Amino acid sequence: MPITRRRLLSCALLSALPAAVRAQPGMVFPRDFGSHPGSGLEWWYLTGILDGADGRPRYGYQLTFFRLKGPAPADHPSRFAARQLLLAHAALSDLAGGRLLHEQRIARSGFGLAEAGEADTAVHIRDWSLQRHDGGYEARFSSPKFALSLQLRTTQPPLLQGDRGWSRKGPAQYSHYYSEPQLSTGARVTLNGRDETLQGRSWLDHEWSDEFLGEQAVGWDWAGINLDDGGALTVFRLRRADGSQLWAGGSWRRPDGRTDNFTPEQLTMTPTRRWHSPASGADYPLDWTLQTPLGTLQLRALMDAQEVDAHASTGFRYWEGAAELLAADGRRLGAGYLELTGYAGRMAEIP
Secondary structure, three states, X not given: OOOOHHHHHHHHHXXXXXXXXXXXXXXXXXXXXOOOOOOOEEEEEEEEEEEOOOOOEEEEEEEEEEEEEOOOOOOOOOOOOOOEEEEEEEEEEXXXXXXXXXXXXXXXOEOOOEEEOOOOOEEEEOOEEEEEEOOEEEEEEEOOOEEEEEEEEOOOOOEEOOEOOEEXXXXXXXXXXXXXXXXXXXXXXXEOXXXXXXXEEEEEEEEEEOOOOXXXXXXXXXXXXXXXXXXXXXXXXXXXXXXXXXXEEEEEXXXXXXXXXXXXXXXXXEEEEEEEOOOOOOEEEEEEEEEEOOEEEEEEEOOOOOEEEEOOOOOEEEEEEEEEEEEOOOOEEEEEEEEEOOOOOOOOOOO
């Protein structure tokens, strides 16, 4: 049978499912900024909101690089063996125009065409790239539809999610997970033959694990919000097939840097409005009421049609888009990204 992209990805995802190594709390930087090829699944997830001249959100963007172990063993003698796979998703939400543009890539690691460095963040697939340097990051992606060049300046230390970077994702599941919130961002957007220079704030998640999802989980709901006071809010829940909550967590970093990590009992995420995708038929919950240690909050999408069709790479559809956080009285508290998976098919399955 020929080796297709779908077969390579299916083998790699299946190899990522069993738990091979138990996590230990704690991280060492700059090493843990880099890739961890011994783990089954890893991603660098960069999102942001770019403001127009009037100070209002003009674009949302995402650039995500995935690294998957296998399916070829690490000691395979062939230089062409697929020891590691790299995938990338890029999306631009034109909030004024009400449209989403997205692209995707997949490649075997090697030959200088696709690499994920181990010493520090340095990942690329051809001309799509994310690289860390002293003081921040640089990121670039381009396509016939759109292009984006980003200069990102760190303003805070890494936020270690969970227990010193050991983040529980279920009764027996975990990931190594840190975030870089409040990235001060300068951007050049190329769209419809025009260049725009914008400013905004971004958020970077880096996560790796040997477990994709627990057996009962079909998907997750997640949000990372840069708060206007300089803090950061992370919320997530994993869902069973009936929509009930299997696990939940998150964190609140205050402006002074003190951080609270949430237990499942401290967070409730209740959908209040859904959007029906005409492309996939999935119903996505785009507005939420959040019960958190900060109090009752409202989370709402800034645009409905932000579903990403990633069948050509990961094989999944998911909703990923710009959102804002409001207090119970309607005051804006911040903005960031909302991610909704498993509504157009269980995430642990390859169609």
